[in-house]
Structures are given as C-alpha cells and as structure tokens.
Amino acid sequence: MLEVNDISLTFNEGTPDEKQALQDINLKLSKGDFVTVIGSNGAGKSTLMNIISGALLPDVGDVQINQKKVTMMPEYKRSQYIGRVFQDPMAGTSPTMTIEENLALAYSRDKKRSLRPGVNKKRRDFFKSALNSLHLGLEDRLSAKVGLLSGGERQALSLLMATFTNPDILLLDEHTAALDPSRAELITNLTREIVEETQLTTLMITHNMQQALDLGNRLIMMDKGQIILDIAGEEKLTLTIEKLLHEFQRIRGEQLGDDRAILG
Amino acid sequence: MFISIFGAIEAGVIYAIMALGVYLSFRVLDFPDLTVDGSFVTGAAVAAIAITHDVSTVLATMLALITGFIAGSVTGLLNTKGKINPLLSGILMMTALYSINLRIMGQSNIPLLNQSTVFTRLSDIWSGLGIDTTLNQGLSAIGASSLPRTWSILIVMLVVTLVIKFITDYYLKTEVGLALRAAGDNEKMIRSFSANTDHLKIMGLGLSNGLVALSGALYAQYVGFADLNMGVGMIVVGLASVIIGESIIGTKSIMRTTFAVILGAILYRIVIALALRSTFLDANDTKLITSVLVILALVIPKLISTHKESKRKRRKRIALQQRAKGEV
Ligand SMILES: Nc1ncnc2c1ncn2[C@@H]1O[C@H](COP(=O)(O)OP(=O)(O)OP(=O)(O)O)[C@@H](O)[C@H]1O
Numbered sequence: 001m002l003e004v005n006d007i008s009l010t011f012n013e014g015t016p017d018e019k020q021a022l023q024d025i026n027l028k029l030s031k032g033d034f035v036t037v038i039g040s041n042g043a044g045k046s047t048l049m050n051i052i053s054g055a056l057l058p059d060v061g062d063v064q065i066n067q068k069k070v071t072m073m074p075e076y077k078r079s080q081y082i083g084r085v086f087q088d089p090m091a092g093t094s095p096t097m098t099i100e101e102n103l104a105l106a107y108s109r110d111k112k113r114s115l116r117p118g119v120n121k122k123r124r125d126f127f128k129s130a131l132n133s134l135h136l137g138l139e140d141r142l143s144a145k146v147g148l149l150s151g152g153e154r155q156a157l158s159l160l161m162a163t164f165t166n167p168d169i170l171l172l173d174e175h176t177a178a179l180d181p182s183r184a185e186l187i188t189n190l191t192r193e194i195v196e197e198t199q200l201t202t203l204m205i206t207h208n209m210q211q212a213l214d215l216g217n218r219l220i221m222m223d224k225g226q227i228i229l230d231i232a233g234e235e236k237l238t239l240t241i242e243k244l245l246h247e248f249q250r251i252r253g254e255q256l257g258d259d260r261a262i263l264g
Numbered sequence: 265m266f267i268s269i270f271g272a273i274e275a276g277v278i279y280a281i282m283a284l285g286v287y288l289s290f291r292v293l294d295f296p297d298l299t300v301d302g303s304f305v306t307g308a309a310v311a312a313i314a315i316t317h318d319v320s321t322v323l324a325t326m327l328a329l330i331t332g333f334i335a336g337s338v339t340g341l342l343n344t345k346g347k348i349n350p351l352l353s354g355i356l357m358m359t360a361l362y363s364i365n366l367r368i369m370g371q372s373n374i375p376l377l378n379q380s381t382v383f384t385r386l387s388d389i390w391s392g393l394g395i396d397t398t399l400n401q402g403l404s405a406i407g408a409s410s411l412p413r414t415w416s417i418l419i420v421m422l423v424v425t426l427v428i429k430f431i432t433d434y435y436l437k438t439e440v441g442l443a444l445r446a447a448g449d450n451e452k453m454i455r456s457f458s459a460n461t462d463h464l465k466i467m468g469l470g471l472s473n474g475l476v477a478l479s480g481a482l483y484a485q486y487v488g489f490a491d492l493n494m495g496v497g498m499i500v501v502g503l504a505s506v507i508i509g510e511s512i513i514g515t516k517s518i519m520r521t522t523f524a525v526i527l528g529a530i531l532y533r534i535v536i537a538l539a540l541r542s543t544f545l546d547a548n549d550t551k552l553i554t555s556v557l558v559i560l561a562l563v564i565p566k567l568i569s570t571h572k573e574s575k576r577k578r579r580k581r582i583a584l585q586q587r588a589k590g591e592v
C-alpha cells in the first residue's frame with residue numbers, strides 16, 4: 001500500500017545550520033495497517049510524514065503508493081490518495097465556510113471539481129449521516145460557520161473530512177496534542193472507531209506512549225532521523241511503557257527519561 | 265441636486281462591477297491586488313480603441329473583459345509561480361499596465377463623444393419603449409423640477425450588475441468556487457484536499473480583473489472618453505465600496521455580501537457627489553474624501569461596538585450594586 005524506500009533528507013546542507021532530519025528510512029505498510037509512531041522531539045517524525053504527503057521532497061529515495069511512484073508528484077495531486085489531520089485544530093478546516101461547505105471541499109478530493117453546486121440535497125443527506133457518526137450533534141448545524149466550533153469539534157470534523165472519502169492512506173500528526181485531555185480522548189476514540197470501520201491504512205504520530213500502545217497493530221519508534229524500533233502483531237499487544245523505555249535504552253545506550261515530552 | 269444624485273447612482277452601478285472584482289481578490293482570495301488601478305484603464309482603453317476602430321460595442325466591451333482577465337492572471341502568475349509577494353505582484357503589474365495602456369491607446373486620452381457606444385445603442389432602442397416618459401411623469405407628479413435625460417443606463421446597468429452578482433454568488437458555491445474560497449482562507453488545508461492553489465489564485469485574480477476591466481470599459485463609454493489616468497486610486501474606491509457596504513449590510517452570507525458591495529459602490533458615489541456640492545471641496549479633493557471615507561468606515565463600526573460593550577458592562581455592574589444594596 002505505502003512504501004518508503006531509502007529516504008534521506010538534510011535541511012540547510014552546507015551551512016552551519018545543517019541538520020540531517022532523516023537517514024535511510026525504509027518503511028512498508030500493508031493495506032489496513034494502523035501504525036503508531038513515537039519518538040523524541042526532532043526525531044524526524046513530522047518530516048517523514050511531510051515527505052509521504054509531498055509537502056517536502058526527499059534528497060534521495062522514493063515513495064510509492066499502491067505500487068505507484070509518487071516521489072516527485074506535487075502535494076496537491078498526491079493528496080487525492082492521502083487524508084491528513086494536522087496538530088493544529090485550525091489547520092484542517094476553512095473557518096469562514098460552513099460545515100457542509102467544508103465537507104463538500106473534502107468530498108471533491110478524488111474527483112474533478114466542476115461548476116456544479118458543491119452542496120446539493122443528496123450530498124447534504126450524505127454529510128448528515130457522516131456527521132452522525134461523530135456523536136457531536138454537528139449534523140444539526142450544517143450551515144454554521146466552522147470558525148464558531150470549538151477546537152475539539154473542529155478536530156473531529158477534520159478527522160471526518162480526512163477519512164470519509166476513503167483515501168488510500170491516512171496521516172495523523174499529533175492530531176490530539178493541542179486538545180484538553182477529555183477532548184483528546186474523544187478524538188482518540190473517534191480515530192479508533194473510524195479506522196476500525198473503514199480499515200484505512202494509517203500512520204499516526206503521537207507523544208502519548210499509552211495512546212501509541214492502545215491504538216493500532218504496529219508501533220515504530222524514531223530517533224535522530226532513523227527508525228530504531230518496529231513492533232507488530234502479538235508482540236505489540238503485550239508491549240508496555242516500561243518495555244518500550246527499556247528497549248530504547250538497550251538500543252541507544254542512553255536514558256529516554258530526560259525527554260519527558262515522550263511520556264505525554 | 266436630484267440630477268447629480270441620479271448621475272451618482274448611474275456611475276455607482278457601473279463602479280459596482282469593479283467593486284465586485286475587488287471583493288473577489290481582496291475578500292475571497294485575501295489578496296490585496298493593486299492591479300486594479302491598471303486593469304480598470306486597460307478595460308477602458310481596449311473598449312475605446314475597439315470602438316473607434318468600428319468593432320461592435322458589445323464585442324469591444326467583451327474584449328475589455330478578456331484583456332482584464334489576462335492582466336489579472338499575470339499578477340497571479342507573478343505571485344504563485346514567481347513567488348513574488350501579493351502586494352508587490354500587484355504593484356509591478358499596475359506599473360507595467362500604465363505603459364501597456366498607453367501603447368494600446370496610442371495617446372493619453374481617447375474621446376468617444378461622437379462614437380456609438382453600448383449606451384447610445386441602448387438609448388436608441390430604449391427611446392421607442394416609452395419608459396422614460398412614464399417614469400418622468402411619475403417624477404414630475406411628485407414634484408421633481410429637473411428630470412433625468414434617460415433611465416436606460418440606470419435600469420439596464422442595474423440589471424447587468426445584478427446578473428453579475430448572481431453569477432458570482434452561484435460560482436462561489438460551486439465545487440470550484442468553494443475551493444477558490446478555501447484557497448483564500450486556508451491554503452494548506454485545501455491543498456491537502458487535492459486542489460491546485462496556484463491555478464485557483466491565477467483564475468481568481470483573472471476573474472477579478474476581468475470584472476474590473478469590464479467596469480472600466482463601461483465607464484469609459486458612460487463618460488464618453490478613455491483616459492490614461494482614470495484608474496488612479498481605483499483600488500481604494502473598490503475597497504471603499506466593499507468596506508462601506510459590509511459595515512452597513514453585513515457579511516452573513518455570500519449573497520448578502522455581494523449585495524452589500526454593490527450598495528457600497530452606489531453609496532460611495534452619492535457621498536462623493538454630495539461632498540463635491542459643498543463650497544470648500546472640489547473635484548481634486550475626491551481622493552482625499554475617498555480615503556477619509558474608508559478610514560471612517562473602518563473605524564466607526566469598531567468604536568460603536570466598543571461603546572456598546574462598555575455600556576453593557578456598566579449596566580451589569582450597576583445591576584449588581586443595586587442587588588447588593590437590596591440585600592442589605
Ligand atoms: N524546514 C526545516 N528547516 C530546517 N530544519 C528543519 C525543518 N523542519 C524540520 N527541521 C529539523 O529537522 C528535525 C526533525 O524535525 P521534525 O519536525 O520531523 O521532528 P519531529 O519528530 O516531528 O519532532 P516533534 O515531536 O517535536 O514534532 C528537527 O531537528 C528540526 O529542527
């Protein structure tokens with residue numbers, strides 16, 4: 001489904017600010033995989049996602065979606081295959097437009113945009129039933145401007161917009177990190193429900209280790225631009241935070257403890 | 265008095281098309297596009313040259329629209345492909361258009377007084393209909409002393425402007441139109457829903473300046489000449505219309521906002537006409553009046569809402585104090 005082959009990327013090469021963000025990353029996701037990604041600040045998690053989505057181009061290596069090379073495909077074209085939710089709840093929606101207009105924008109993701117109305121009776125019914133699955137009552141506020149919604153509501157809407165057209169790949173970059181604990185839990189549960197139901201191939205970055213353990217069928221840990229741990233299946237089910245910290249120390253020969261952020 | 269306001273409304277309805285263009289760039293795309301000062305004249309120049317070369321008046325006006333579209337697209341190209349910031353892209357294009365407009369016109373002023381224009385053609389057809397006599401009879405019945413020469417310009421331009429308004433309203437609700445609005449609102453987001461924001465912006469600026477040039481072409485035919493300098497400060501006039509209209513009518517929905525913009529353009533012309541009737545202001549002060557108008561339209565609504573807010577708070581405080589007294 002998704003293949004990342006020998007990807008490397010260095011920022012500001014040849015200057016004092018040179019920073020190797022990714023080193024020889026290889027990653028293969030099968031259809032329906034739900035992979036959680038953890039790692040300390042600056043490990044390269046977001047950079048990897050940006051390369052998959054096309055927001056950044058790698059120095060070397062390639063990206064394949066459905067056996068198709070997309071390494072150089074511009075971001076806007078590639079996004080017909082990829083649903084994304086960003087960390088900032090403001091980033092995934094258009095605040096001056098209504099809920100139904102935002103959904104119509106997302107609905108056109110994999111279609112050619114035409115001069116027909118973006119919202120019609122049939123679509124409105126479809127949007128309503130999709131919003132129903134969020135259990136937030138948004139289905140009764142179709143013509144409310146999205147700028148009026150709370151952060152949690154906006155993020156739930158973003159999640160729906162990213163997923164309801166069944167993209168080939170779903171990318172979530174700390175999409176619960178900017179929310180208070182109860183809202184974060186709401187979005188986490190919605191994520192679980194939606195991914196379970198739609199069987200989307202998902203890559204989710206989180207700083208919350210417990211979340212990374214609870215969700216998904218596979219977990220990878222990144223550090224200093226490399227994937228240092230990749231645990232799937234049975235082994236992932238029995239994984240605990242202690243085991244993860246222990247593994248990190250074994251591989252890196254140093255404590256992860258000084259980076260409190262990773263504990264979420 | 266009545267005649268000068270009547271004229272202001274006529275001109276306002278023609279300017280409203282330009283204001284709708286400014287609304288598209290300034291509000292919908294969030295792109296402060298200064299191309300307008302140039303493309304308004306481009307529209308006037310193309311129409312004037314075409315008309316003096318015996319092109320049919322309607323075709324000449326359409327040519328102006330297309331040329332304006334091209335000018336706006338170039339501004340869009342400069343911004344998106346050339347990565348030049350929006351303000352500078354517009355300034356560069358506006359400056360370039362000054363020379364281009366002179367090239368098109370060949371001289372700095374083209375009179376159209378003895379030419380047939382859309383409006384002379386119109387009044388030929390119109391005079392046979394007898395609408396003017398009816399309306400003017402109505403006016404004299406209510407005691408108007410001076411009567412307008414023809415109602416044709418006002419009525420037909422009102423229809424044309426409203427048709428453009430409804431097309432704009434419809435367009436902004438289509439799939440492409442929604443993407444265009446999103447490109448002005450949250451570019452990163454709409455790119456993640458597979459829309460090419462560069463193309464959207466280029467198209468949006470093209471449409472915007474197409475309307476501006478159309479307005480310029482009609483205005484030149486209305487006043488009977490095209491002049492190289494007739495576009496100076498046009499962007500501020502457009503902004504004045506948008507801002508005045510929005511602060512009076514509001515921005516609840518697209519349909520309402522586009523209506524506000526049209527009304528703003530008419531009001532703007534009326535205010536200018538009234539101001540120029542005063543003894544101490546003359547036509548050279550128009551630009552100053554325009555800027556003052558924009559400033560007032562920006563500042564007054566804010567003052568009003570702060571005042572309301574502080575009144576509300578004072579009321580609350582007093583109510584609280586009185587309740588406290590009552591309890592003692
Ligand atoms: N555009 C950029 N220019 C220069 N350096 C960058 C750029 N983007 C990221 N970096 C650097 O690359 C490294 C990896 O950054 P990245 O954002 O991928 O980390 P991350 O794992 O997502 O971290 P976090 O958990 O803090 O979000 C960091 O050291 C960062 O400073």
Ligand SMILES: [Mg+2]
Nearest residue numbers: 045046047173
């Ligand atoms: Mg990150």
